[in-house]
Amino acid sequence: MYVAVKGGEKAIRNAHQLLANRRRGDTSVPALTLDQIAEQLAISVARVMGEGSLYDEQLAALAIKQARGDLIEAAFLIRAYRTTLPRFGYSQPIDTGKMLVERRISATYKDLPGGQLLGPTFDYSHRLLDFALAAEAEGEIEAPVRREPADEAMPRVTDLLDEEGLMEADPVSSEGSPVGDLTREPLSFPADRDLRLQNLARGDEGFLLSLAYSSQRGYGRTHPFTGEIRYGAVEVEFFAEELGFAVSLGTIKVTECQMVNQFQGTAKSSPKFTRGYGLVFGQVERKAMAMSMVDRALRWEELGEEQVAPVQDTEFVMSHSDNIQATGFVEHLKLPHYVDFQAELELVRRMRDEWFAAREAEEKSSRTQKEAAE
Amino acid sequence: MTAQPKPLDEGEYNFAYLDEQTKRMIRRAILKGIAVPGYQVPFASREMPMPYGWGTGGVQVTAAILGADDCLKVIDQGSDDTTNAVAIRGFFEKTARVETTFETSKASIIQTRHRIPEKDLREDQVIVFQVPIPEPLRFLEPRETETRKMHALEEYGLMHVKLYEDIAKNGHIATTYAYPVLVNGRYVMDPSPTPKFDNPKIDRMAALQLYGAGREKRIYAIPPYTDVKSLDFEDYPFEVQKFDKPCGLCGAENVYLDEVILDDKGGRMFVCSDSDYCEERREAGHLGPMAADPNAMTLAGGASADHTEEPAR
Numbered sequence: 001m002y003v004a005v006k007g008g009e010k011a012i013r014n015a016h017q018l019l020a021n022r023r024r025g026d027t028s029v030p031a032l033t034l035d036q037i038a039e040q041l042a043i044s045v046a047r048v049m050g051e052g053s054l055y056d057e058q059l060a061a062l063a064i065k066q067a068r069g070d071l072i073e074a075a076f077l078i079r080a081y082r083t084t085l086p087r088f089g090y091s092q093p094i095d096t097g098k099m100l101v102e103r104r105i106s107a108t109y110k111d112l113p114g115g116q117l118l119g120p121t122f123d124y125s126h127r128l129l130d131f132a133l134a135a136e137a138e139g140e141i142e143a144p145v146r147r148e149p150a151d152e153a154m155p156r157v158t159d160l161l162d163e164e165g166l167m168e169a170d171p172v173s174s175e176g177s178p179v180g181d182l183t184r185e186p187l188s189f190p191a192d193r194d195l196r197l198q199n200l201a202r203g204d205e206g207f208l209l210s211l212a213y214s215s216q217r218g219y220g221r222t223h224p225f226t227g228e229i230r231y232g233a234v235e236v237e238f239f240a241e242e243l244g245f246a247v248s249l250g251t252i253k254v255t256e257c258q259m260v261n262q263f264q265g266t267a268k269s270s271p272k273f274t275r276g277y278g279l280v281f282g283q284v285e286r287k288a289m290a291m292s293m294v295d296r297a298l299r300w301e302e303l304g305e306e307q308v309a310p311v312q313d314t315e316f317v318m319s320h321s322d323n324i325q326a327t328g329f330v331e332h333l334k335l336p337h338y339v340d341f342q343a344e345l346e347l348v349r350r351m352r353d354e355w356f357a358a359r360e361a362e363e364k365s366s367r368t369q370k371e372a373a374e
Numbered sequence: 375m376t377a378q379p380k381p382l383d384e385g386e387y388n389f390a391y392l393d394e395q396t397k398r399m400i401r402r403a404i405l406k407g408i409a410v411p412g413y414q415v416p417f418a419s420r421e422m423p424m425p426y427g428w429g430t431g432g433v434q435v436t437a438a439i440l441g442a443d444d445c446l447k448v449i450d451q452g453s454d455d456t457t458n459a460v461a462i463r464g465f466f467e468k469t470a471r472v473e474t475t476f477e478t479s480k481a482s483i484i485q486t487r488h489r490i491p492e493k494d495l496r497e498d499q500v501i502v503f504q505v506p507i508p509e510p511l512r513f514l515e516p517r518e519t520e521t522r523k524m525h526a527l528e529e530y531g532l533m534h535v536k537l538y539e540d541i542a543k544n545g546h547i548a549t550t551y552a553y554p555v556l557v558n559g560r561y562v563m564d565p566s567p568t569p570k571f572d573n574p575k576i577d578r579m580a581a582l583q584l585y586g587a588g589r590e591k592r593i594y595a596i597p598p599y600t601d602v603k604s605l606d607f608e609d610y611p612f613e614v615q616k617f618d619k620p621c622g623l624c625g626a627e628n629v630y631l632d633e634v635i636l637d638d639k640g641g642r643m644f645v646c647s648d649s650d651y652c653e654e655r656r657e658a659g660h661l662g663p664m665a666a667d668p669n670a671m672t673l674a675g676g677a678s679a680d681h682t683e684e685p686a687r
Contacts (some may be wrong), residue, residue: 079421186416186591332427344552
């Protein structure tokens with residue numbers, strides 16, 4: 001059997017052709033449309049937009065279709081597209097206090113101004129496969145119940161509790177102080193919270209989930225409570241220099257999570273509740289929660305806590321959270337490495353020769369000793 | 375080497391994919407790297423349309439220095455015909471429409487992964503290395519904050535201890551590729567995972583050497599004719615791999631060889647890893663001991679195996 005080592009142009013071309021064929025699957029089955037993906041796989045689309053760092057549902061849907069549903073591959077397609085886009089500037093900070101809220105819950109307060117609003121959630125559903133969905137034609141979907149348009153404002157939970165001084169206040173940002181951007185400046189350590197949050201917002205959902213989970217199981221305990229999760233549409237504004245005021249660019253849907261953590265205080269600061277912050281595109285609640293827990297854990301230094309766990313290790317967390325980088329480096333092991341492997345072959349052969357020679361010499365000497373003793 | 379953007383049709387990417395601002399940023403990092411040989415310059419690496427680990431650092435460096443008159447050669451594992459080399463060459467053919475070549479002597483820019491061509495490079499050539507882990511101290515100290523400090527203080531004791539421990543344990547230094555070097559008497563540098571066989575070539579090389587690490591966001595450089603010393607000890611001097619046999623196809627000696635398994639009965643041969651060098655020698659009439667073997671000749675033809683055929687039903 002002849003084993004070929006050098007591939008070539010033709011192999012790549014054929015592989016791409018086969019991939020296109022496999023991506024499409026059985027052609028007697030209708031092809032997915034981007035609208036179908038954007039509408040019916042909305043949480044996948046949101047994840048791809050978040051980890052791909054580009055808010056565009058149609059492009060994310062296209063990426064998911066092209067990537068055969070591989071969400072990390074889809075996020076990668078989005079990143080590679082995003083990197084070529086011209087950058088006009090940075091938007092104004094979004095105001096989640098003015099969110100058009102679709103869901104808002106607090107696990108710390110039974111009732112609060114604006115009320116609890118369960119919204120679309122899996123939380124209290126029974127995870128039983130719904131075979132009706134598998135049927136050829138879905139039944140009519142009942143129109144959702146809509147609440148009366150409420151005049152009552154829905155302030156963020158963390159703004160409510162400040163008066164007592166129990167809750168750590170929002171950090172004050174000085175006007176015009178630059179916000180870091182790790183897509184424009186290479187990451188360096190120590191990294192401040194702006195960069196950490198940016199890194200986490202782009203980070204892999206699974207990685208952050210596991211880190212957050214580890215902090216609940218004793219690796220860097222942070223005693224978290226869900227102060228608030230809110231999901232809905234917020235306006236994005238851009239300050240146009242030519243006009244001298246901010247103009248609206250449109251709305252995006254985001255999930256914001258404020259995790260509240262008990263803090264026992266140090267010599268410098270009084271006991272109080274501290275916070276971790278999470279913000280993601282779309283209704284990717286799991287990631288928003290995990291992000292806020294990891295954010296809180298990474299604040300150990302500023303709060304004078306002890307560093308004991310991986311989740312608190314800024315360099316470890318930030319260097320490994322990006323799944324585009326991670327998947328690239330892990331999967332690059334598929335590339336040919338025969339030049340390096342050849343070097344290793346030579347070394348291992350040499351070490352084996354030495355090992356066998358040494359053993360033989362040892363056996364020989366023990367044999368002679370034995371013979372001498374007899 | 376300045377890029378002269380060609381007029382492009384609407385909707386197309388800029389010359390060599392990256393926008394001019396990004397290329398300028400990368401060129402600044404390259405210039406800094408040349409000014410401080412062996413020092414790892416952080417740069418704002420961009421996402422590229424190929425995955426991290428596939429050579430995004432090298433591709434960005436090449437894109438930044440590529441001009442319309444350049445002639446580009448891309449090799450992976452020494453060969454122009456390996457899949458990744460084909461893909462990267464195709465990328466620049468598409469986005470920059472520059473001339474490409476397999477011939478080492480014809481190229482003005484050579485992008486490489488894991489090898490340096492056997493033929494000596496010239497002053498008017500640039501070699502661009504794809505680097506996975508730019509930090510030579512990384513496997514001794516995982517923290518970037520620490521390793522940067524160690525470089526700043528020229529604190530390289532740990533590396534010497536590691537090499538010493540190798541000798542104490544194995545009787546020789548057990549690093550076969552990515553073998554650390556000292557550049558210009560100052561910075562310890564990772565020459566990328568080229569086999570240590572290639573280390574002597576980077577010492578006082580006539581061509582400019584540029585190293586790009588995309589995922590790790592680092593660029594470093596060795597200007598022409600810079601002293602590059604492979605780390606060793608007086609009583610354990612640096613030495614390169616030696617092959618007992620010449621290349622099976624072209625008979626070349628003192629070159630780096632790939633071991634090719636010919637059948638499932640232990641049959642194997644050694645052939646030049648630098649496929650262009652091998653071909654040139656064969657054209658000049660040099661023949662190796664295996665040149666008559668039909669299996670070997672398939673290989674010499676560079677026939678690509680078609681791995682993508684439909685499985686038999």
